[in-house]
Amino acid sequence: MRIAAIDDTPIGTETVAKLFEDPLLGEIELYHHNKLRAFLKPYIAKYTNVEEVRKIITDDIPAKWTLDKRAEVLQNFKEAETVNVVFDRYFNLNGKASIEALFPLN
Secondary structure, eight states: OOOOOGGGSOOOHHHHHHHHHHHHHHHHHHHHHHHHHHHHHHHHHHOOOHHHHHHHHHHTSOTTSOHHHHHHHHHHHHHOOSHHHHHHHHHHHHOHHHHHHHSOOO
8 A cells, every 4th residue: 555655746836825816816906997997987077077077088099009099999999988097998908197197087
């Protein structure tokens, strides 16, 4: 009768990390979502017209972007039906500084 050696069942930090990976990623995504909602809340409250928000954003597309990139971005914002979605997509595309620069709160 053979007793299994420790080497037969490799358990290391990667194996342990796999146990927590999905729940941890879920927590990180939820944290990001909540922080993004909190950041965007005053912008969404002030800028309520989705067409106006789209126009401000599309008028600010960098001239150096390729025509394909410009078309992709324009289509992405055209498909967004609410101010929430437009701001969310713009944040993911250009970040916090761009929102603060284009959409003054005062």
